[in-house]
Amino acid sequence: MIELKGLSKSFGKKTVVEDVTLKIHAGAITSFIGPNGAGKSTLLSMVSRLLDADTGEVLLDQSDVKKMKSDAFSKRVAILKQANHLNVRLTVRELVSFGRYPYSKGRLNEEDHKFVDKALAYLNLTDMQDKFLDELSGGQKQRAFISMVIAQDTEYILLDEPLNNLDMKHSVQIMKILRKLVDELGKTVVIVLHDINFASVYSDRIVALKDGRLVKDGPTNEIINSESLREVYDMHIPVQVQDGCRICVYFNSNN
Amino acid sequence: MRKNSTKLIILSVIALICMLLFAFYDIKGGFGYAFPKRLERLFAMVITGTAIAYATVAFQTVTHNRLLTPSVMGIDSMYNIVQTIIYFALGSSSIFVVSRYLNFGVSIVAMVLFAVILYRFLFRADKYPIFLLLLAGMIIGTLLGSLVTFMQVIIDPVEYESLQARLFASFMNVKTELLFISAGIVTLAFLYGTRILHKLDVMSLGREHAINLGINYDKMVLRILILSSILIAVSTALVGPITFLGLIVSNLAYQYFATYKHSVLIVGASLISIIALVGGQFLVLHVFNLTTTISVIINFIGGLYFIYLLLKESRKTA
């Protein structure tokens, strides 16, 4: 389990994350939702050690992540950021192979190659594994990055808006893969989503942020309702039940 | 397209031919005198060639910028500055001048400090455009250069003479007394340097990916900067500054090998570097008959190449 205790972060005078305390339940998908600029990415960056918190701490199974060894941490927690730009020219397979670095230190053994093959297959990238990333479409590139994180084979997978650039079919496919990773392999997924319907249909828990503060944290059912969503987004969001799923129909909302 | 291993073999063969030519071509009379001299120079060129190649490629990887090199940012001119300051403040009879090793140590420490401060101010934020960095580098370089000239003007003429003798290093005037300590330092640096090649690969993906993959990023950046500065310091002390060599060989290696693997890039860049230095020096000796120097040629070609790369870059971002 990952625990966030009183995390705060300011950039200059602006406080972008303020005193956030929450638990990320193991073996579940937790979605982070909230308006643009709410602090979701910043929070995820602090959990994954990309950014130092000003105050507060992050505990992974009771130990402070800041004190953990870098390479031990990288075998347990993986993060994929919202925007990924590379200065080097890589093929899809080379990129995904980097996901094995915490184990292989650059020399891939047979097991590493197997993980890479599997991660490529998961995201339907096997056919284009030898293509260079700059020859791919935005969505294909995004899938290659997700594949790299999956090859890393960590207990915790943190994804910041991984559905960016993806069409409906691939979005669904990725959410199903994440579900499978959680249900079959016992992994824990934290995902930032703007499409609250994906959050509603696929996640076990939802964490909502607004202006840097935690405003909601609970099981999906308790949060996907018009009342709670108004608190988060300041707009009226009707919720309908369709085939057992709560679907938010906000397209015509007049606040 | 040839495989990279084949390309490396081709470059090795060319480098070897250059070295053999340099060592044996047209060696007349006094073999016993001329040959050891040539070997010494050859040795110096191999050391500086590989040192500059490694330092530049590693520096460019951690700064995520293929146009800047330690030399272009003025780190090698730090050597002259330190020497001048020592002469200016302490005089030629000071222990910092008399003891070669102490002098060398002080110069290296100063260059490393300069590199780290430069990095803290310029690269840390990762958001300044390259032209600003270049401008800053050149302004700092010019400022320090003027300061050095100023000190040299008001220094005692006798001291100045002795300072000049120390600063005037070149491939024709290798500081042979520094050859063995240089070789030792470079060997130690490479012992560490080859162990972190795979880390450089990961760091070239950028800070966030590197941290995600378990690199202690900020610590590694610092170590690599220190390593690069040491290598540049050694090569500057040995043969003087060759501003554009690193830039040429690193970019040729990126282009020729088109890989992210630093094991290939750095070995390739080193071979290109050796070919440029040894082959160039051979031409200077036997074709140009010493009417010019290798540094002049390399800086001329390198300067043109640099402008070409800058133009290419600005077209890309425009």
Ligand SMILES: Nc1ncnc2c1ncn2[C@@H]1O[C@H](COP(=O)(O)OP(=O)(O)OP(=O)(O)O)[C@@H](O)[C@H]1O
């Ligand atoms: N490096 C930075 N320097 C200054 N301000 C920053 C920095 N990073 C983020 N911010 C600010 O912090 C706030 C929160 O940013 P963050 O990226 O965490 O939001 P987010 O919830 O992920 O938004 P989005 O949904 O648009 O991705 C924003 O107002 C942003 O302007």
Ligand SMILES: [Mg+2]
């Ligand atoms: Mg974000």
